[in-house]
Amino acid sequence: MAVTVLIVDDHPSFRASARTLLEAEGYEIVGEAENGISAVAAAEALRPDLVLLDVQLPDLDGFAVADQLRKLADPPLVVLTSSRDGADYGRCIGECGASGFVPKADLSGAAIAALLTA
Secondary structure, three states, X not given: OOOEEEEEOOOHHHHHHHHHHHHHOOOEEEXXXXXXXXXXXXXXXXXXXXXXXXXXXOOOOHHHHHHHHOOOOXXXXXXXXXXXXXXXHOOXXXXXXXXXXXXXXXXXXXXXXXXXXX
């Protein structure tokens, strides 16, 4: 059974690219969201296994969204992504409850799988 994924990013072009890439690698994309508030609502409604979550969103940052998601009854795994390097965010990645971080330039199904099995 495929891992279900919610893609959260404020750039439609990145959401489309991520969808194409992850679907080609066997992931099932169940939804997309363009900001933090809609991401939390979509995660509650769609119950994905994984949320691919941009750090920089127009309303809430990805760390705040990840923190809200981990409080859900059956929380999804969260992988943060950004065009910036993960080192720029320091401890924030681990402290928000995310499973890890993948730079947008390095996004692949294998990179996500490595975080989920680590």
